[in-house]
Amino acid sequence: MQTATTPRKPRLAAIEYIRGISMMGVIGIHIGSQYIMNPAANIHLVALFETFTRFSVPIFFFISAFGLFYNLDLHAPFDFGKFTQRRLKTVLIPYLAWSLLYLFHDGLLYGVGFPDPMHLLSILFFGNAKYQLYFMVILLWFYLLMPLWIKLVRHLTIPRLCMMLALQIAFDYWSSFSTSFNLYVYSLPDDDILKPFLMYRLNYWVLHYFFIFLLGGYLASHTAQFMDFMKKHLHGLTACFFFTLGGLMTYYYEKIFLSGYTALEAINTAHQLCPWGILYTVAASFFFFAIFTYQKYPAVLSPLLHLLGKHSYFAYLSHPLFITYIGLWLQNTGHLITAPVAISFYAATLIFSIAAAVICRKIGEHIPILNKITIGVYPSK
Template sequence: MQEQASTQPVPHKRKPRLAAIEYIRGISMMGVIAIHVGSQYIMNTSANVHLIALFEVASRFSVPIFFFISAFGLFYNLDTTVPFDYRSFLKRRFKTVLVPYLVWSLFYLLHDGILYKVGFPDPLHLLTILFFGNAKYQLYFLVILIWFYLAMPIWIYMVRRAGKVSLLLLLAVQIAFDYWSSFSVSFNVFVYGLPDHSVLKPFLMYRLNYWVFHYVFIFVLGGYLAVHIKEFQAFMQKHRTGITLFFWASLAWLLAFYYKLLYVDGYTALEAINTAHQLSPAGIFYTIAASLFFFTIFTYQRYPAWLNPILHQLGRHSYFAYLVHPFFITYAALALQHAGRIMTAPVSLAFYCVILGLSMTAAILCRRLGEKLPLLNEWTIGVYPKKK
């Protein structure tokens, strides 16, 4: 979603641009919007469970794959053989992530405070909201990303020493940790059993908003493949068929899990999507498969060339579209409610297209306006004028 920038403090020859990173960013933004539109559609008690699967299950790679491409972009132009300038790195990344995060958080707090007549939070509550990324439901991603940046020396250390065996061990630990965090009955009973005034409770309740441990493997994998780009390209070229089969098999596994929850275990659709998610074992493998699959097809481009300009625009404006789309969802949902329209399957599909269209249009217009008023791009997407 965010604009990629060089993180290398020592001048060196930049590597060739990889269109796959930009294209994946756009596809992932579309998936995130699908998840949030699905959250509107699922409120219809007669919602089609198969369309819910499209909105809420098939798109589940969308958030974790952002960590994959973020790490890939960071390590692709990073020389891991020279000393890492941590201070310079944080300065650059905070300008592209922390500033937009604070600006958009304040925007949504002010907007929602007026719209829902709840006012602006007091200073202590404001700090809590900003720490956990709770100003709006999509902003937690930036909080986790900031924590990843803060721990960058750790990831460099891990990527430098990573190999096939250590990556497999890390994957096993990742599956075990995510399963414990998501499905451990004793742990979750403990968390929900804490009194509301407990200081510990929000730190555990909102652990998905800032615990980078949930996504360490996919981040390190992205960094590892970027450092070993030549080997990765050879692997993609040699195993295109296998990567494609892995993608569809992992999707089938995740969907099978979703349908089992519905038809065998008697879960509601909401309970099912909250269980068959990206942190489940099936979801983790689906994320890995999607990362390899999309990188492969966008690298070797066995599809019509006319799609590339569209994918370019989706990727270029994905950061702003990601950040602004809840604003349009709010007013589109209010318009439907005012018109007395129910979110049926056809309406939800049209709703998705409208939200995507409005978000992209706003992103393009603001980006162009930001070329004349640089502060707009600096504050909203962390893009600064190129130094002459």
């Protein structure tokens, strides 16, 4: 069958750099979860860890879609079998490998053992082996629905994108904040088969992120116009980024100072699925793409951004291991996670995660199966 690809377009460094920035943001969110357990946690540092970084997960869907559609001919036959085979190798195999690693590791570390077969299937379906793995489950669902996304992107226009953005905001608001719906979910008996499917809906309902994925696909399919738009509106996109960031931060502080929320309650409200969070994600997608494409920044940063982007996949998958052991070391040595400790905690986790990625990638060049199962990279033919 004819493949649905066009001649290869130039490589875009912005995609790689955004991966690195997003990975750093995800680590920040998870360090923030450790820091916020300190009753005296600084609410401004919590905001930096947990609110400023809220674009991190959804922007991964944006760049994933952009990468998928960048060299795709929307009007040529689409070989779904070949596409699925390749994507399952790059995502499903690493997902299963890391899930089993975490289940064995945590079973030994916490003395809970390995789950029984039925529980194991549930864990793997919902991505619950570790708190960062749900992203891969949603990504797999996006891949399996690729023919649908192609049909939608073919017919997308700017007005239709705006309509989809409104639908996205409405759906995410209902899923996150509908009192009646959430009361219904939590009122279900624990043995009700429907309960986990609704409790863990964020782990596999692609509808929570369909707009940002389609936006990435649409812009990739109109690359020339997108590049021209960014070049002409660089300052406007920068202003939009900081405006939406300000809106999300204001929402966070309003919940604390006016509504009496705790910092934990505030970050669980001012997140990526609230209206300001969605707008912030969209603005961040344009902003980071624009500055990594047209904005002049110190040349010395390029190798660092390349390093972070190249190894972001492994670092994303492995960083909970380093959070676990650094956290245990802090606990055993009597260190309270204060603001300076939290910042050091973040830096150490990032450094160890990237170092481990570099080492494993090098070893994987000699033992290819290591790269195959950890990051889905196969030797060049």
